[in-house]
Each structure stands twice: as C-alpha cells, then as structure tokens.
Amino acid sequence: MATLSLKRKLEILSDAAKYDASCASSGGTKRDSRGGKGVGSVEGGMGICHAYAPDGRCISLLKILLTNFCVYDCAYCVNRVSSNVTRARFSVEEVCDLTLGFYKRNYIEGLFLSSGIIRSPDYTMEELVRVAKTLREVHDFRGYIHLKVIPEAAPALVNEAALYADRVSINIELPRDDSLNRLAPEKDVAGIKKAMGAVRLGVEAGAEKGRKARAPKFAPAGQSTQLIVGADAAPDGEILKRSESLYGAYSLRRVYYSAFSPIPDSTARLPLQRPPLVREHRLYQADWLMRSYGFERAEIVAEGEDLELEIDPKLAWALKNRAAFPLDLNTADREQMLRVPGLGVRSVDRMLEVRRIKALTLEDVRRLTRGLEKLKPFIVTADWTPGGLTDRADLRERLAPPPQQMRLF
Amino acid sequence: MQVIRLASETDLTGWRAAARSLRSLGVAPEEALWTVDGAGGDLFAATATGGEAPMPPQAQQGGAPFTVPREFVELADLVVLHRSDERFALLYRMLWRLAREPQLLHIHSDPDVQKARHLAADVSRAAHKMKAFVRFRQVAEGDQTERYVAWFEPAHRVTEMVAPFFVARFATMDFSILTPDACLHWDTKALVVLPGADPADAPTNLQGGEDALEDYWRAYYASIFNPARLKTASMQQHMPKRYWRNLPEARLIPDLIARAETRTAAMVRQPSSIPDRVIRQVTRKLRDGTFDDQQPANLEEVAAMIQACRRCDLWRDATQGVAGEGPSRAKLMLVGEQPGDQEDLAGKPFVGPAGQMLDRALAEAGVPRDQTYVTNAVKHFKHEPRGKRRLHKTPNTGEVTACRWWLDHERRLVKPRVVVALGATAVTSVFGKALPIAGARQTAHQLPDQSQGVVTYHPSYLLRVPDAEAKAKAYAMFVEDLRFAWRLVA
Incomplete structure (x- = not known):
C-alpha cells in the first residue's frame, strides 16, 4: 500500500469522524496557559465555535479518528469492517502536531479523538489515552480534550482517559436494544451502560475529592452520547424515553440526535429512506423542554408516538392543553410562564423583573419577545385578553407555518 | 447646546467625567452633543460656534456627587465599544433618567434600556466572534523560531476587551493581532497596545505567503x-x-x-456494498433466554447469567443485574429489596445510603459483614424518571416472583443457616407470602430448605422515618433483630 501523506490521512480520518454530531467544548474547568510551558485555555461554561461548515454545524474541535480500521461491523457506520473505504492511521505524534498546530493558529478549542477498534478494545483505548497523555504531559496542553470511550475496554483505562480528558462519551447510537443487536452485532448495550455508570461514579467521586484536595479532575465536563434517528423504526417517543432514562441514570450532559445520513459505501441492512432533518430538530427541541423547561417526557410525547414535524413540541403541547391558557403574565409563576409557546427562559426572566415595577402590557411583551401574534392566544396582560381566541378550532392553522414544498435531494 | 469632545472612540473615562458634570449642572440630554476628537470634528465645530463654546470635560469638576447602579456602569462599559454614533448620547440620556427613575434598568421593555441592551449584546457577540475568528499565521522573523500574526476586523471596538483572552490562551506564544482599531503585541511577558493599523500596512505575508498549515x-x-x-x-x-x-x-x-x-x-445511487468474508464470526451472548433449563453451577455463574436475564422487563432501564456478594459458604444471608441508584451503577449490593446504614447496624450488632452473604430479592433497579433523577419504585409481585428464581439458586448454592428478610419485598420473596414485620420479627421461622428465616425492617425504611425518636427506636429494633439472627447462626 502506498504511503499516505499526512494531509490525505487528515482528510480520510476527519471524513470518517463527521458522523458524530457532538463538537461541544463546553463545561471544562477554567484554566489557562500562564505559568505553563504550552498553550491552551478553557474559559468554563460555553465553548467557542471557531468555524461553521455549510451543514450548519459548529466546528469547535479537531474531530478525528486515530484510525478508521475497525474490526466491528456496525451497519450504520462508514468505517465498519465490511466497508470498502480507504483506511488510514495516525501516529500519536501526528495527532499531537496537528492539534497543537491548529490550536496555535486559533482554529480550534482542542481535540475530539475517537477511533475504530483495532486489535482489541483495550489496545484501542490505550492508544487514545496515549495521545491525551502526551498532549497534557509532554506538551503541557491546556486546551479542551474530548475522548471517545470504548465501552468494552478495561475500567482502569476508562478511568485514565477521564483523568486527561475534559469530556468523555460513549455512543449508544441506536435507541432500540434489539436494533443494536441487529445493526451493530459486536456492540453490547449492557457493556455501554456499565461503562457510563462507571463514568458517573467517577465524576461524582471526583467532585467529592475535589472539594478536599486538588486532585486531577475526573472528566470535569461530564459525558455525553449520541442516538441515530431513523436508522431503525423507533418512534420519537421511544427515543426520548431512552434519553430520559440516560439523563437520569448517568447524569449525561447531553444526548445528541443525529438524523441518519446516507454514507458512502452503504449496506443493504439500512433503510433507503432518510429522515427529514426537521425531525432531528424537533427532538432537540423536545430534549430541551425536558432539560430546561420542566417538562416530563410523557407530557411531550407518548412512547409509541412521533413528534409533530410541522409545529414545535411546545406549541403542540399547548394546543392539546388549552385549559392551561390564557395565562396572565402579570401573576403567573415562572414554571407556568415557561410553558407558553414562544416564551423562552430569557424573556420570562426579564418579564418577571419588569412586572415587579410595573404591570406588563402588550407593548412590553412585544419588546421582550419575538413574534407577538403567536403569543396572543395564550396570554393575558394588563391591556389584553384573548377572549375566545384560545379555544378557536382553527388555532393550529393560524399558528402553524404555511406548508412548504419539501426540498428534493 | 453643550458640545463634549471625547479623547477617543472608546473614551469611557472622559464620558463619565463629562456626564457627571453635565447631570450635576442640570444639562438635559437634548442639550448635550457628544463628539470624538478627530472623528467628524468639523461637523460639530460648526454647531459649536453656533452655540456655546465646547466644554473640555476635565475642566468640569464639582457638582453634587451621585451614585448609579453598578449594573449601569457594566452596561456602559460594553455600550461605548459599539460603533453606533448614538452610544454616548444614549448613555447620557439613561444616566439623566436614572435620577428620577432609579429602577429604570429593570424595565427591560423601556425603549432606551432595550436599545442599550441590544448594543451591549452586539458588543459581547463581536467579542465572542473575535475570540472565534481570529486566525494566526506563523511568520518567520529573524532568529525567532515561532511568531504568530493575525489581521482581524472586529464588528465593534472590542480588541482591547478580548486581549486578556488571547494572552491567557497563548501566554507562551509570541503574537500580534492587528485590527483597524488597535493592535495587540504580546512577547510572552508584556502586552503592548498600539493604535489601529491600516489593512495596507499589515505585514505582506498576511496577504501573500501562506502558512503551510x-x-x-x-x-x-x-x-x-x-x-x-x-x-x-x-x-x-x-x-x-x-x-x-x-x-x-x-x-x-x-x-x-x-x-x-x-x-x-x-452516495444514494451507489449500490450497497456486500460485506466481505473478513468479518469475524462473533459469538453472540445468549440473549432472550429464561435460563430455566440451565442451572447456575456456582455464584460466578449466577452473577454472569443475571446480566442476560430477561425474566421480566426491569433489565431495560437498568444498567446491570446486581447479584449478591459475600463468602460462598456464608452462614448468614441478608436479603434486601432491590439495588438502588448507586448499586445499579456500581454493580454491587448495598453500597448506597441504605448499605451504609446496614453496615453501621451490623457493626453495632456484632455481626461481621465479611461473613455474611448480602443480596436482593430483585436483581435489577426498578425506578421511574423524575426530572433528572431516578426515583426508586417498589417492584410488583410479578417481578418479585420472576426474580425469586435467582434468589432460590443463591440460597441453594450458599446454603446459609439463617436467612434475614429485610423489609416486605424480601419477606414475600423468601417466604413466598406476605408477613406483618412488626408481628413476625424476633421469631425463627422454619423454611422448607432447612434454613431458618428471620424478619426485620429494610434499612432504607430507617432512613425514611421522619421523627428522630421513632427513628432511634426503629434502629434499635433493627440492631436487635440482626443480633437475634446472628445468635441463631451460632
């Protein structure tokens, strides 16, 4: 086999990594390069997106695979053993050089490293850890590192990974256990869950230790996972139920939803139809309602149902629960206000502040929100009541965006 | 008309001094004209000659001192960096209004407040985008091995504001960031801020010679x-x-x-590829079996087989099956209800709060935990999501009955002399029927397998008793029951 140039390897191994939706650099411990030998800082809180690709996704990290050689045969994955894509492998030094080179030019926040499974899960995990360790110890790199955890690897290696990385993640990929069996025969749900459980215990033990002594922090930015949408028949309700149980059980920071996307060199085990991107968007909205707006999953969608594609899940909920409206914005409490379609956390908090000083009028609401017309059926202000508007049979038609011709691909 | 000349586009100090004087002197916002030296000076010179003489801010001292909310100062810090021409006038109008409307900043729907917040948000965004979109180029300069230069055009005058970010991130790097407003030079020790550069003056290698990376x-x-x-x-x-x-x-x-x-x-047109024979034949774990026909031969097999148990549906939302733990020939077996949140993650029984309570009581009763086999009636964690937590849910009779198969095997293999059922669920599993705990405790019940059964409370019940006195009493009974069971063993 001809030797591949470093640039060609970069193309192959970033192309192979792009199906992982996560690129967040958020939640790390605040630190910087002053007094050190290398470069790098983490501001804590939100990360920075250094570029956006035409697919609308943020590019925050150098997201690459160490290698796309893989002994597994997961149907949805472009790197499965049975795929005929070109294979490549980085050396540890090459990954470090690229990371530092990009970082010093302010292209990235850090590294997101994953890998195909080569030789054995333990060997692969060791290689990933070696990259992180070299960056941290040899180069004193203080930027962000996200490592993919190989669930079948030894717990000691996973722990070591979590000591060098800001965030670790294990992808569940398929919402249904039986589809994981069918489409990813070597992956084992029980193994994934156990590894996630171990990470949560590590993070919690680390948080306890951190209060007493300055020990190396265990994955301070926590863990995340990804579910592929539309590769199996799981409806949205089932997908969200899975997320709900994952958030509860393993304190995940995020569950990423990735609409199943056609891959080069596909297998016959996958559906031909790909889900509309808006489905992914609705799932993120519903997930957000669960995490930040106090909604329970069961209120948003039943287990066997799909979310509506035409309208957002909060509006859908409000249309089904009209008895809760109209809501008087001058007297309602925060939890209730967050349930009004069209009101976000920020608008609600500002309204709460304003109404301590003066009664909210429609004009105030107009200034504090986007799109007053859509709000009007659901709210009461000092100078507005919707009257029969809330209960009109055609309310949905009035609020839903006009139907659009879907774009053909 | 008062014309105020500020020293620079971002002269907040000058603005503050002038604004303080103007407000003390009772100069209404409509009466003040703000301008910056060198920027549009001619336009305002004409106005100034028509009205009163320009007022140099430093000459204006005195007037009654007053305070403003800290929030206003923070807002002004950002607003002056905006490229909008009305920023100084807007801030002065707000300062003026604050005298009569001290709550002004909380009225987010007020047009002035809203405008100022929008300007501040634009500035914050411009600062964030500068952190994101500055691109350094490595340049070779004399004997220096690594030097980096960037040319950047920020949406607002945020260069100095974001300087600390770049210094903190690239403290060990020799770099310059050139912008039309200001230039930052960092030599790994000190930051020098110089006036803005003309794009034409930017080092030629920024336009021409590329950085290989x-x-x-x-x-x-x-x-x-x-x-x-x-x-x-x-x-x-x-x-x-x-x-x-x-x-x-x-x-x-x-x-x-x-x-x-x-x-x-x-990609879509491409025919699906046919898997080649390289695929390893991976032996799949036995799934979906009930194991009724395969008896575990030892405790290790119990622990392994529980992982694949599908006798009821609890495995779906649980992390793993949690088998018992302890010596394989323990004379005392303690049976709890089911693993909790911590046990589910760790894969070990009684490691959470109830486990700590149990440890304490065992120690007090003089029962060595390392000589007891500790297990649960149900092996998977039953729970329901509540917000971001998992709330314990009592297993139903069907689940207890399904899981009894495992407990029976553990009892068959360990052959304890005494089995202690902790709480109602364990009682149902161990005795095959419900017994009132208060009435059945402190008695040795003969079990069909020649062992003796003892009944007591579940340690998590002790954690839940609200009033301190009742709690102490329940705890004392619990210890007494453990002591009773240990005496039966001996």
Whole structure:
C-alpha cells in the first residue's frame, strides 16, 4: 500500500469522524496557559465555535479518528469492517502536531479523538489515552480534550482517559436494544451502560475529592452520547424515553440526535429512506423542554408516538392543553410562564423583573419577545385578553407555518 | 447646546467625567452633543460656534456627587465599544433618567434600556466572534523560531476587551493581532497596545505567503462537512459573511455548497456494498433466554447469567443485574429489596445510603459483614424518571416472583443457616407470602430448605422515618433483630 501523506490521512480520518454530531467544548474547568510551558485555555461554561461548515454545524474541535480500521461491523457506520473505504492511521505524534498546530493558529478549542477498534478494545483505548497523555504531559496542553470511550475496554483505562480528558462519551447510537443487536452485532448495550455508570461514579467521586484536595479532575465536563434517528423504526417517543432514562441514570450532559445520513459505501441492512432533518430538530427541541423547561417526557410525547414535524413540541403541547391558557403574565409563576409557546427562559426572566415595577402590557411583551401574534392566544396582560381566541378550532392553522414544498435531494 | 469632545472612540473615562458634570449642572440630554476628537470634528465645530463654546470635560469638576447602579456602569462599559454614533448620547440620556427613575434598568421593555441592551449584546457577540475568528499565521522573523500574526476586523471596538483572552490562551506564544482599531503585541511577558493599523500596512505575508498549515485546515474543513445535510442559512447566521475575507477556510464555501447535491446523489445511487468474508464470526451472548433449563453451577455463574436475564422487563432501564456478594459458604444471608441508584451503577449490593446504614447496624450488632452473604430479592433497579433523577419504585409481585428464581439458586448454592428478610419485598420473596414485620420479627421461622428465616425492617425504611425518636427506636429494633439472627447462626 502506498504511503499516505499526512494531509490525505487528515482528510480520510476527519471524513470518517463527521458522523458524530457532538463538537461541544463546553463545561471544562477554567484554566489557562500562564505559568505553563504550552498553550491552551478553557474559559468554563460555553465553548467557542471557531468555524461553521455549510451543514450548519459548529466546528469547535479537531474531530478525528486515530484510525478508521475497525474490526466491528456496525451497519450504520462508514468505517465498519465490511466497508470498502480507504483506511488510514495516525501516529500519536501526528495527532499531537496537528492539534497543537491548529490550536496555535486559533482554529480550534482542542481535540475530539475517537477511533475504530483495532486489535482489541483495550489496545484501542490505550492508544487514545496515549495521545491525551502526551498532549497534557509532554506538551503541557491546556486546551479542551474530548475522548471517545470504548465501552468494552478495561475500567482502569476508562478511568485514565477521564483523568486527561475534559469530556468523555460513549455512543449508544441506536435507541432500540434489539436494533443494536441487529445493526451493530459486536456492540453490547449492557457493556455501554456499565461503562457510563462507571463514568458517573467517577465524576461524582471526583467532585467529592475535589472539594478536599486538588486532585486531577475526573472528566470535569461530564459525558455525553449520541442516538441515530431513523436508522431503525423507533418512534420519537421511544427515543426520548431512552434519553430520559440516560439523563437520569448517568447524569449525561447531553444526548445528541443525529438524523441518519446516507454514507458512502452503504449496506443493504439500512433503510433507503432518510429522515427529514426537521425531525432531528424537533427532538432537540423536545430534549430541551425536558432539560430546561420542566417538562416530563410523557407530557411531550407518548412512547409509541412521533413528534409533530410541522409545529414545535411546545406549541403542540399547548394546543392539546388549552385549559392551561390564557395565562396572565402579570401573576403567573415562572414554571407556568415557561410553558407558553414562544416564551423562552430569557424573556420570562426579564418579564418577571419588569412586572415587579410595573404591570406588563402588550407593548412590553412585544419588546421582550419575538413574534407577538403567536403569543396572543395564550396570554393575558394588563391591556389584553384573548377572549375566545384560545379555544378557536382553527388555532393550529393560524399558528402553524404555511406548508412548504419539501426540498428534493 | 453643550458640545463634549471625547479623547477617543472608546473614551469611557472622559464620558463619565463629562456626564457627571453635565447631570450635576442640570444639562438635559437634548442639550448635550457628544463628539470624538478627530472623528467628524468639523461637523460639530460648526454647531459649536453656533452655540456655546465646547466644554473640555476635565475642566468640569464639582457638582453634587451621585451614585448609579453598578449594573449601569457594566452596561456602559460594553455600550461605548459599539460603533453606533448614538452610544454616548444614549448613555447620557439613561444616566439623566436614572435620577428620577432609579429602577429604570429593570424595565427591560423601556425603549432606551432595550436599545442599550441590544448594543451591549452586539458588543459581547463581536467579542465572542473575535475570540472565534481570529486566525494566526506563523511568520518567520529573524532568529525567532515561532511568531504568530493575525489581521482581524472586529464588528465593534472590542480588541482591547478580548486581549486578556488571547494572552491567557497563548501566554507562551509570541503574537500580534492587528485590527483597524488597535493592535495587540504580546512577547510572552508584556502586552503592548498600539493604535489601529491600516489593512495596507499589515505585514505582506498576511496577504501573500501562506502558512503551510492553512492548507491542512482547509482540508479538514472540507472533510468534516457533511454534504447530505446542507444548512447554509444556519452557517451564515453564526458565521456572518463580513468575517469571511479573513478566514482562510471561507474561500471553499461556494464550491462545497455547489457540489453538495451531486455528492449526496452519488452516495444514494451507489449500490450497497456486500460485506466481505473478513468479518469475524462473533459469538453472540445468549440473549432472550429464561435460563430455566440451565442451572447456575456456582455464584460466578449466577452473577454472569443475571446480566442476560430477561425474566421480566426491569433489565431495560437498568444498567446491570446486581447479584449478591459475600463468602460462598456464608452462614448468614441478608436479603434486601432491590439495588438502588448507586448499586445499579456500581454493580454491587448495598453500597448506597441504605448499605451504609446496614453496615453501621451490623457493626453495632456484632455481626461481621465479611461473613455474611448480602443480596436482593430483585436483581435489577426498578425506578421511574423524575426530572433528572431516578426515583426508586417498589417492584410488583410479578417481578418479585420472576426474580425469586435467582434468589432460590443463591440460597441453594450458599446454603446459609439463617436467612434475614429485610423489609416486605424480601419477606414475600423468601417466604413466598406476605408477613406483618412488626408481628413476625424476633421469631425463627422454619423454611422448607432447612434454613431458618428471620424478619426485620429494610434499612432504607430507617432512613425514611421522619421523627428522630421513632427513628432511634426503629434502629434499635433493627440492631436487635440482626443480633437475634446472628445468635441463631451460632
């Protein structure tokens, strides 16, 4: 086999990594390069997106695979053993050089490293850890590192990974256990869950230790996972139920939803139809309602149902629960206000502040929100009541965006 | 008309001094004209000669001192960095209004407040985008091995504001950031801020000679893009076109968009590939079995087989099955209800709060825990989501009955002399029927397998008793029952 140039390897191994939706650099411990030998800082809180690709996704990290050689045969994955894509492998030094080179030019926040499974899960995990360790110890790199955890690897290696990385993640990929069996025969749900459980215990033990002594922090930015949408028949309700149980059980920071996307060199085990991107968007909205707006999953969608594609899940909920409206914005409490379609956390908090000083009028609401017309059926202000508007049979038609011709691909 | 000349576009100190004097002197906002030396000076000179003489701010001292909310000062810090011409007037109008309306800043729907917050938000965003979109180029300069220079055009005058970010991040790096407003020079020790540069004055290597790594960066940018999901509006919302000319990767965008559809169509058209024979034959674990026909031969097999148990549905939402733990020939077996949140994650019984309570009571009763076998009636954690937590849920009779098969095997293998059922669920599992705990405790019940059964409370019940006195009493009974069981063993 001809030797591949470093640039060609970069193309192959970033192309192979792009199906992982996560690129967040958020939640790390605040630190910087002053007094050190290398470069790098983490501001804590939100990360920075250094570029956006035409697919609308943020590019925050150098997201690459160490290698796309893989002994597994997961149907949805472009790197499965049975795929005929070109294979490549980085050396540890090459990954470090690229990371530092990009970082010093302010292209990235850090590294997101994953890998195909080569030789054995333990060997692969060791290689990933070696990259992180070299960056941290040899180069004193203080930027962000996200490592993919190989669930079948030894717990000691996973722990070591979590000591060098800001965030670790294990992808569940398929919402249904039986589809994981069918489409990813070597992956084992029980193994994934156990590894996630171990990470949560590590993070919690680390948080306890951190209060007493300055020990190396265990994955301070926590863990995340990804579910592929539309590769199996799981409806949205089932997908969200899975997320709900994952958030509860393993304190995940995020569950990423990735609409199943056609891959080069596909297998016959996958559906031909790909889900509309808006489905992914609705799932993120519903997930957000669960995490930040106090909604329970069961209120948003039943287990066997799909979310509506035409309208957002909060509006859908409000249309089904009209008895809760109209809501008087001058007297309602925060939890209730967050349930009004069209009101976000920020608008609600500002309204709460304003109404301590003066009664909210429609004009105030107009200034504090986007799109007053859509709000009007659901709210009461000092100078507005919707009257029969809330209960009109055609309310949905009035609020839903006009139907659009879907774009053909 | 008062004309105030400020020293620079971002002269907050000058503005504060002048604004303080003007407000003390009772100069209404409509009466004040704000201008910056060197910027549009001629225009205002004409106005000034028509009205009163320009007022140098430093000459204006005195007037009654007053205070403003800290929040206003923070807001002003950001607003002065905006390129809007009305920023100084807006801030003075707000300062003026604050005298009569001390709560003004909380009225977010007020047009002035809203305007100021919008300007501040624009500035914060411009600062954030500067952190994101500055692109350094490595330049060779004399004997220095590594030196980096960037040319950047921020949307607002945020260069000095973001300087600490770049210094903290690249403290060990020799770098300069040139912008039309100000230039930052960092030599790994000190920061020097110089006046803005003209794009024409930017080092030639910024236009011409490329940094070799830029090509790698473009290769990365092109490869990480997924042509099957084109969302250009979203890209432009976050990466506005005004920044593109200084981003090395942006020149690829038109071509990536243009070829996206054909690339995707080609992928979809491509026939699915047939897996070749390299695929390893992986032996699948036995799944969906009930194991009724396969008796575990030892405790290790129990622990392994529980992982694949599908006798009821609890495995779905649990992390793992949790088998018992302890010596394989323990004379005392303690049976709890089911693993909790911590046990589910750790894969070990009684490691959470109830486990700690149990440890304490065992120690007090003089029962060595390392000589007892500790297990649960149900092996998977039953729970329901409540917000971001998992709330314990009592297993139903069907689940207890299904899981009894495992407990029976543990009892068959360990052959304890005494089995202690902790709480109602364990009682149902051990005795096959419900017994009132208060009435059945402190008695040795004969079990069919020649062992003796003892009944007591579940340690988590002790954690839940609300009043302290009742809690102490229940705890004392619990210890007494453990002691009773240990005496039966001996």
